[in-house]
Amino acid sequence: MRTIIFRTVAPNLTSLMVLFSIFVLLRGHNEPGGGFIGGLIAASAFAIYGIACGVSPVRRALWFHPMAIAGFGLLLAALSGVLSLFQGVPFLTGLWAEPHLFGVPVAVSTPMVFDIGVYLVVVGSITSIALALEERDYD
Amino acid sequence: MATGGQSLTFLALMLPFLGAAVAPILTKGLKHNAGWLLALIPAWNFLHFWSFTDDVAAGGPITGGFAWVPSFNVNFSWYLDGLSLTFALLISGIGTLIVLYSGGYLKGHAQQGRFFSFILMFMGAMQGLVVADNFLTLFVFWELTSITSFLLIGFDHAREAARRAAIQALVVTGLGGLSLLAGLLVLWNVTGQSELSLLLMTGDAVRESPFYLAAFLLVLGAAFTKSAQFPLHFWLPNAMEAPTPVSAYLHSATMVKAGVYLLMRLNPVMGETQIWETVLPLFGGATLLVGTLLAIRQTDLKLMLAYTTVASLGLLVMLTGFGTEQAIAAAVLYLIAHSMFKGALFMVAGLIDHETGTRDITRLGGLRSAMPLTFSAAVFAAASMGGLPPLFGFLAKEEIYAALTMGGAWPGLILVVAITGNALMFAAGFAVALKPFIGKKIETPKNAHEGPVLLWLGPVVLAVSGLFAALFSGWSHRLFSSPMASAVSGNPVDIHITAVPHVSLPLLLSLVTIAIGIAVFVWLDRARAAMASVLRTIGWGPDRGFDQVISGLVRLAWHVTGLVQGGKLEVYMTATFTLTAAVLLVPMVLFGELPGLPQFPDLYFYEWTVLAIAVIGLFAVPVANSRLTAIVSLGIQGFAVALLFMLLGAPDLSFTQFMVETLSVVILALVMTRLRLSPADHRPGGEKAIDLTVAALCGLGFGLMLLRVTQVPFDDTLTQFFNANSRVIAHGRNIVNVIIVDFRGLDTMGEISVVMITGLAILALIRIRKPARIAPRRTREG
Amino acid sequence: MEAALSVLVSVFFAVAFYLMLSKHTIRILLGVAILGNAVNLLIFTAGRILREVPPIIPIDHDTPPFEVANPLPQALILTAIVISFSFFAFLLVLAYRAYQDIGTDNTDEMRIAEPANEGLPPMGY
Known part of the structure; x- marks a missing residue:
């Protein structure tokens, strides 16, 4: 599978897919998409990169261990829930704010942070599974 | 009563458990001297219960407690009348001596703290048992005594014999506990009362109920297991594997008397029936004879005492069942006397064991001069056991004979049994108390001398109190015997008997008993040999039966496990799926819930195409002959599902499904290329047919269920809410x-x-x- | 529509169970993968079917102005898909490791936890 064309295209394809996955993640609250789908897209992107160029470049590109990314995602999701406790409402209640960045209103909310957590967990876990299996293939 | 007294009684009931919690720490610091401190707990309880004696003797039972689980009418409540108060005093009084005695007996033992803890726990359980008013409180404490006695008997858990004895005691008394629970529930249902104090006021309700027989048998099951009645007596002698303080406490005065307590407690509402007055004396008498005969057979001091305990319990059950007021008075007197002399004798046996290193009666002799205090305590206790004046046992025996000499065949038979049993017990008691001390000195593993105060205090106090209670019989009858006998019989009973012998028929019978007893004592060795040969001829006993039952159970479990868990996955799977199919299909057919015939679905052409692709992909998976085909087919059905989601208004699902199927195919390919296995089916045709049928039935079941579900109106409350x-x-x-x-x-x-x-x-x-x-x-x- | 999907679901279940009744771990795994889809479709169909109208509120409305597909089963299934995938991956690796260590993919020969012809347990106390 490691043809020259595939190897050349794969990094670009991967970056495009990751970019797309973030787009899907962020629009998820209002259009089809969300953390699960975005996470799966990004994970497949890394899996393709791994198949094309080997596992080590992917690990280098990711910088963090995929499982660490997943753990950070879970922590983020939990923290987004804890935030509501300070407002005196039950765990995981959605909180909304609309600060203006450079004069443009940007909706920031705990469900969004939660969704980013979901995204990171899915990306981390599934990339880690895929990479582990690919690695065994070439060890 | 005052709330102050109420909370003090609750404290008295809980104190032993608190003591059990701190005992190991105390023992770590104070070593065996922790016994002095821990003995304060039962001593305080003794004084607390003593403060009720005057009130109770005046005729007013004391109740107290609080709601525990009000919704089920379960209370933590207590009831102190003559019966339970006397028991509570015996338990706390002898308990004080036992705690001190264990301090000396297990001095230097690495686990002494644990032992203190167990024995205090047991004390708390036993105390709760005798003062409990509510049925469930009674049951909980009853079970607690079984569990704590298991811990105590198996204290020396490194020896297999101790483990076996502990398990045996737990199994037998635990079964009895279940029987008790069932019996109490029957009584609860029959009378509508869940408190003993209220149950005792229901008069003839239980006796006249059609469930009397059931309640009777269940209560009997509990009492006979706990009080070691023949043929369930075997666990008690085996329990002698426990350290001697345990035997002196549990197996003389307390736990084994719980069965007798239960019978005495329920006598006012369940006694005086034909079956009660036949079955109880029958089993009690049999136990008395078997126990004494087996006691004569033994050479181990503790085993002799254990079998005489079995015999004494038989005597008590026999008298309780006989049912006349005088017989009950006799039972009460004998119970009090027995608690004192048997506790003392057990402690003497332990003392001899502790000081000489052996308890074999044939290897002991001439200890009189080495252990004078122990000797005198032993003689007093044995004299009480043999019924000699002026000791409390004499009072008891006179009362027994007075109660039984009423003429007639049935009392006559019981009288003969009582005389035989008493004579043999006389011989066994004096064998324990005299043989090790008299005669010429025999060398023992250890050089014998008088034990420390912790060890001889118990037997001496118990022996002296046996004398004291008899000399001041007017006082002891007023405070203990009469109120207890009244509580057992349900009517006021007044006991007058004194320690002064007076010429009468009972005295004559006592003389006969003593004469036979002396004869057996003199020819003890010959009697022992004769019993031994009889037992050899019989060969089988309930003790061996227990082993056979347990090993039978293990074998049965092994066979059943082998049958249902053969280790073949496909058998488990087939069973699971067959049951699934049955659960889905059978109720639908039975209750006529089959779905109606649906209309032919009105689908677009492309929808039909997607469905067809899914089905083709599905069928291709099982028949695929190469791994690649299988993987691709799996992918096809997955993508078909994704398409379906897309067509049916679920774009999110569709995307997710697409991604997941892609990843599945990738990792499946990654792994399967390395497995080098063909996914082809190797099953023989017959198996295939069975599997196919099971799978098809399951599929049919799910399909029909789904069809049925979609044909009933849809509850869209949640959907509306989300929308x-x-x-x-x-x-x-x-x-x-x-x-x-x-x-x-x-x-x-x-x-x-x-x-x-x-x-x-x-x-x-x-x-x-x-x-x-x-x-x-x-x-x-x- | 529901009737057609009910038939499809029953085929899914039948194939999944048929595969899972096999002795070979690979076939069992394929069965598990199909079973996940079968259950998802079951839940989806039980929540009733509406064609082509995803549960998304138009930008100028506060509630869906027309009837949309039932969102609740979709939310349940979405997470179920991801979980059944990770579960499937776990089983796959487990089967692979078992094959490496035991040298077989035949469940009849995997007898470490339940050895054949195991003797009686110890009979003492």
């Missing part, structure tokens, strides 16, 4: 996503945790490897 609030409350227009991250966020949180955990598990699985068995490395290029 109405998704944007208004949660500010999101994609309702599915809002549900996932907001409305059901906690759910999602759990789900992403699961995803992460499977990821971790996979990493762990891949990284663990046995060095010897790694698959051959392959280098691949291209």
Whole structure:
């Protein structure tokens, strides 16, 4: 599978897919998409990169261990829930704010942070599974 | 009564458990002297219960307690009348002596703290048992005595004999506990009362109920197991594996008397019936004879005492069952006397064992001069056991004979049994008390001398109190015997008998008993040999029966396990799926819930195409002959599902399904290329047919259920809620996503945790490897 | 529509169970993968079917102005898909490791936890 064309295209394809996955993640609250789908897209992107160029470049590109990314995602999701406790409402209640960045209103909310957590967990876990299996293939 | 007294009584009931909690720490610091401190607990309880004696003797039972589980009418309540108060005094009084005695007996033992803890726990359980008013409180404490006695008998758990004895006691008395629970529930149902104090006021309600026989048998099951009645007596002698303080406490005065207590407690409402007055004397008498005969057979001091305990319990059951007021008075007197002399004798036996290193009666002799205090305590206790004046046992025996000499065949038979039993007990008692001390000195493993105060205090106090209670019989009858006998019989009973012998028929019978007893004592060795040969001829006993039952159970369990868990996965699967099919189909057919015939579905052409692709993909998976075909077919059915989601208004699902199917195919390909296995089916045709039938039936079941579900009206409350609030409350227009991250966020949180955990598990699985068995490395290029 | 999907679901279940009744771990795994789809379709169909109208509120409305597909089963299934995938991956690796260590993919020969012809347990006390 490691043809020259595939190897050349794969990094670009991967970056495009990751970019797309973030787009899907962020629009998820209002259009089809969300953390699960975005996470799966990004994970497949890394899996393709791994198949094309080997596992080590992917690990280098990711910088963090995929499982660490997943753990950070879970922590983020939990923290987004804890935030509501300070407002005196039950765990995981959605909180909304609309600060203006450079004069443009940007909706920031705990469900969004939660969704980013979901995204990171899915990306981390599934990339880690895929990479582990690919690695065994070439060890 | 005053609330102050109430909370003090509650404290008295709880104190032993508190003591059990601190005992190990105390013992760590104070070593065996912790006994002095811990003995304060039962001593305080003794004084506390003593303060009630005047009130109770005046005729007023004392009750107290508080609601425990009010919704089920379960209370933590207590009831102190003559019967329970006397028991409570015996338990706390002898308990004080026993705690001190264990301090000396187990001095230097590494686990002495644990022992103190167990014995205090047992004391608390026993105390709770005798003063409990509520049925369930009674049952809980009853079971607690079984459990704590298991711990105590198995204290020396490194020896197999101790473990066996402990398990045996637990199994037998535990079965009795279940029987007690069932019996109490029957009584509860029959009378509507769940408190003993109220039950005692129901008069003839129980006796006249059609469930009397059931209640009677269940109560008997509890009493006979706990009080070691023939043929369930075997666990008691085996329990002598326990350290001697345990035997002196549990197996003389307390736990084994719980069965007798139960019978005495229920006598006012269940006694005086034909069956009660036949069955109890019959089994009691048999136990008395068997116990004494077996006691004569033994050479071990503790075993002799254990069998005489069995015999004494038989005597008590026999008298309780005989049922006349005088017989009950006799039972009460004998119970009090027995608690004192048997406790003393057990402690003497332990003392001899402790000081000489042996308890074999044939290897002991001439200790009189070495252990004078022990000797005198032993003689007093044995004299009480043999019924000699002026000791409390004499009073008891006179009362027994007075109660039984009323003429007639049935009392006559019981009288003969009582005389035989008493004579043999006389011989056994004096054998224990005299043989080790008189005669010429025999060398023993240890050089014998008088034990420390902790050890001789108990027997001496008990022996002296036996004398004291008899000399001041007017006082002891007023405070203990008469109120207790009144409580047992249900009518006021007045006991007058004194320690002064007066010429009468009972005295004559006593003389006969003593004469036979002396004769047996003199020819003890010959009697023992005769009993031994009889037992050899019989060969089998309930003790061996117990082993056979237990090993039978283990074998049965082994066979059953082999049958249902043969280790073949496909058998488990077939069983599971067959049951699934049955659960789905049978009720639908039985209750006429089969779905109606649906209309022919009105689908577009492309929808038919997607369905067809899914079906083709599905059928291709099982029949595929190469792994690639199988993987591709699996992918096809997955993508068909994704298309279906797309067509049916679920774009989110569709995307997710697409991604997942892609990844599935990729990792499946990655792994399967390395497995080098063909996925083809190797099953023989017959098996295939069976599997196919089971699978088809399951599929049919699910399909019919789904069809039926879709034919009933749909409850769309939740859907309406989400549709109405998704944007208004949660500010999101994609309702599915809002549900996932907001409305059901906690759910999602759990789900992403699961995803992460499977990821971790996979990493762990891949990284663990046995060095010897790694698959051959392959280098691949291209 | 529901009737057609009910038939499809029963085929899914039948194939999944048929595969899972096999002795070979690979076939069992394929069965598990199909079973996940079968259950998802079951839930989806039980929540009633509406064609082509995803549960998304138009930008100028607060509630869906027309009837949309039931969002609740979709939310349940979405997470179920991801979980069944990770579960499937775990089983796959487990089967692979078992094959490496035991040398077989035949469940009849995997007898470490339940050895054949195991003797009686110890009979003492």
